[in-house]
Amino acid sequence: MNIKQKIDSLNWTEIAASLDAKGYAQVKGVLPHDECERLKAAYPNGALYRKTVVMERHNYGIGEYKYFAYPLPPVVQQLREYVYPYLAPVANNWMRQLNKEHPFPANLNELIEHCHQHQQTKPTALILKYEKGGFNAMHQDLYGEIYFPMQLVFILDEPGRDYEGGEFVLTQQKPREQSRAMVLKPAQGDMLIFTTSFRPVKGTRGYNRVNMKHGVSEVTEGKRHSMGIIFHDAK
Numbered sequence: 001m002n003i004k005q006k007i008d009s010l011n012w013t014e015i016a017a018s019l020d021a022k023g024y025a026q027v028k029g030v031l032p033h034d035e036c037e038r039l040k041a042a043y044p045n046g047a048l049y050r051k052t053v054v055m056e057r058h059n060y061g062i063g064e065y066k067y068f069a070y071p072l073p074p075v076v077q078q079l080r081e082y083v084y085p086y087l088a089p090v091a092n093n094w095m096r097q098l099n100k101e102h103p104f105p106a107n108l109n110e111l112i113e114h115c116h117q118h119q120q121t122k123p124t125a126l127i128l129k130y131e132k133g134g135f136n137a138m139h140q141d142l143y144g145e146i147y148f149p150m151q152l153v154f155i156l157d158e159p160g161r162d163y164e165g166g167e168f169v170l171t172q173q174k175p176r177e178q179s180r181a182m183v184l185k186p187a188q189g190d191m192l193i194f195t196t197s198f199r200p201v202k203g204t205r206g207y208n209r210v211n212m213k214h215g216v217s218e219v220t221e222g223k224r225h226s227m228g229i230i231f232h233d234a235k
């Protein structure tokens with residue numbers, strides 16, 4: 001099965017229901033083992049990236065990440081392009097529930113064009129590496145005025161074999177409530193889809209905007225790599 005067939009074969013009804021109910025979906029076994037290993041092996045290949053960020057220098061956590069340059073590696077481009085059309089209707093439904101205008105276009109090219117018109121021209125797909133003691137502080141990935149409200153993370157290492165700890169953590173902050181944490185333990189090749197910053201939650205009088213952040217708990221052994229796909233471009 002190629003990547004297009006794999007994405008098309010996923011149960012998008014179930015995924016959309018999970019996104020609506022919880023603000024995230026964990027989709028098992030999307031990236032084959034070999035593809036995960038190839039992406040990891042290419043981490044040192046400087047020609048693929050536009051920028052390296054050492055997380056501790058910015059108090060983002062402990063670890064390192066690199067933003068891919070355009071043109072993105074084919075597998076990254078394909079995942080970004082093929083997943084997007086399935087998420088646009090979910091995002092548009094969220095926007096309607098929160099009374100926001102400007103529906104998102106049906107395909108990625110149009111979204112990227114829209115970003116470019118707003119001086120957001122830099123690719124945001126990235127690969128992250130955490131070693132023992134590494135973590136990613138709770139955050140949101142907004143890169144400008146234009147943003148798509150959901151993003152992807154692919155786990156490139158196998159927990160229990162390649163690393164320990166390093167869970168994917170989401171926190172949800174409802175107005176006037178303490179924040180609530182959700183902890184995911186994805187396997188190598190799993191795809192996480194989650195809200196970039198907010199989601200609608202039904203209240204007694206319509207839908208309320210609830211803020212969410214994501215991060216990674218401490219890696220206690222080994223190394224953990226992940227690949228993130230954000231759909232909007234950055235300024």
Ligand SMILES: O=C(O)CCC(=O)C(=O)O
Nearest residue numbers: 128141153168216226228
């Ligand atoms: O390493 C992870 O699982 C999280 C990465 C992340 O924060 C992102 O891709 O936006």
Ligand SMILES: [Fe+2]
Nearest residue numbers: 139140141214
């Ligand atoms: Fe992030």
